[in-house]
């Protein structure tokens with residue numbers, strides 16, 4: 001948040017006060033000037049929610065996501081909206097991997113840690129259906145997916161954010177550009193989401 005400050009005393013005044021931090025708080029939380037994600041912005045949830053705790057409902061998560069989808073697709077068009085969801089998911093996956101996973105683990109141990117984390121955070125139940133390590137070509141399923149399990153059948157996949165999320169995790173872990181595409185989804189009438197992940 002931008003905070004107005006008293007002018008600095010003459011002796012400490014910077015030749016260019018614009019370059020000086022205006023506050024010890026996160027300067028880019030002023031959303032009018034744009035925003036860049038920082039993991040620390042997720043806050044100290046334990047202290048902030050001593051009674052309600054760390055968890056929320058799937059309903060509130062989906063309400064947030066689907067209202068964003070509504071507004072962004074009306075403002076920017078469906079295709080651009082989907083691209084932005086993928087982009088945001090990718091950022092989330094990259095940060096999630098950096099902060100919560102150990103990228104020095106070998107593949108099987110890394111996937112096992114990822115599976116545990118996704119269950120712990122109630123994001124979904126990940127399984128590896130196919131892993132061609134020579135070509136880095138993977139087919140993954142996510143059951144009870146936070147984004148889509150139980151949705152009406154739209155006849156199209158809807159887990160754009162998840163596509164980005166998986167891309168971000170694989171990019172970060174394997175150190176190269178990946179692409180994740182959802183090929184089955186609850187919203188296409190399947191009981192699980194299925195993603196093909198391979199080098200971009």
Ligand SMILES: [Zn+2]
Nearest residue numbers: 148159185193
């Ligand atoms: Zn899905």
